[in-house]
Amino acid sequence: MKAKFITLDGIDGAGKSTNLNTIRNWFEKHQLPVLFTREPGGTPIGEALRELLLNPATHANARTETLMIFAARQQHLDEVIKPALEKGIHVVSDRFTDATFAYQGGGRGLPLTDITILENWVQQGFQPDLTLLLDVPLTVAQQRLSQNSHPDRFEQLDAAFFEHTRAVYLERAAATPRRYSVIDSSLNLQDVAQQINQGLAQLFGLDS
Numbered sequence: 469m470k471a472k473f474i475t476l477d478g479i480d481g482a483g484k485s486t487n488l489n490t491i492r493n494w495f496e497k498h499q500l501p502v503l504f505t506r507e508p509g510g511t512p513i514g515e516a517l518r519e520l521l522l523n524p525a526t527h528a529n530a531r532t533e534t535l536m537i538f539a540a541r542q543q544h545l546d547e548v549i550k551p552a553l554e555k556g557i558h559v560v561s562d563r564f565t566d567a568t569f570a571y572q573g574g575g576r577g578l579p580l581t582d583i584t585i586l587e588n589w590v591q592q593g594f595q596p597d598l599t600l601l602l603d604v605p606l607t608v609a610q611q612r613l614s615q616n617s618h619p620d621r622f623e624q625l626d627a628a629f630f631e632h633t634r635a636v637y638l639e640r641a642a643a644t645p646r647r648y649s650v651i652d653s654s655l656n657l658q659d660v661a662q663q664i665n666q667g668l669a670q671l672f673g674l675d676s
């Protein structure tokens with residue numbers, strides 16, 4: 469079986485951290501080799517850029533931010549993601565390029581066509597086999613985020629930013645439904661886990 473590249477995405481407060489455990493459990497149950505990683509991050513360069521990107525004291529404009537994210541992504545692809553896939557190890561990334569379209573495109577307002585140019589340059593056609601998109605109404609996400617006493621540079625942004633971010637995620641999923649599994653993350657944990665397991669089972673042709 470060719471190793472698969474799976475990404476988990478969604479607005480801040482959509483419940484990614486909790487649901488990563490569900491994904492871990494599914495791979496364990498099916499005894500499939502898997503590597504978990506994240507963006508921005510996943511390499512020493514990527515983690516250093518992540519520090520800068522998430523630090524509320526950083527004043528990067530939208531273009532600088534986007535270039536930093538794609539620099540981290542290039543290194544992540546070359547140093548971690550592609551080598552693992554070539555060894556037959558499945559890769560799950562906590563966020564990938566959908567986040568750049570949603571946050572820097574939708575949220576920050578950069579033209580999506582500019583992001584596509586960078587995507588093509590860095591990825592050369594490389595795309596996830598499956599994107600699990602956790603979707604929640606803004607009110608639910610904001611309520612979850614309000615419990616965090618140290619919000620990072622993105623978590624501090626306002627509801628309008630996240631409305632635009634969410635809209636781009638959903639537009640992308642609607643435009644290429646074969647690649648996405650859109651998960652209603654406002655449901656209880658068990659129902660969300662069931663949807664995630666179904667998405668993975670369908671990709672691998674195994675039971676959920």
Ligand code: TMP
Binds near residue numbers: 537563
């Ligand atoms: P997270 O690890 O909590 O998801 O934090 C990463 C933050 O970085 C999150 O707020 C979204 C943001 N981000 C972007 O704005 N664009 C991107 O391409 C990626 C990967 C993340």
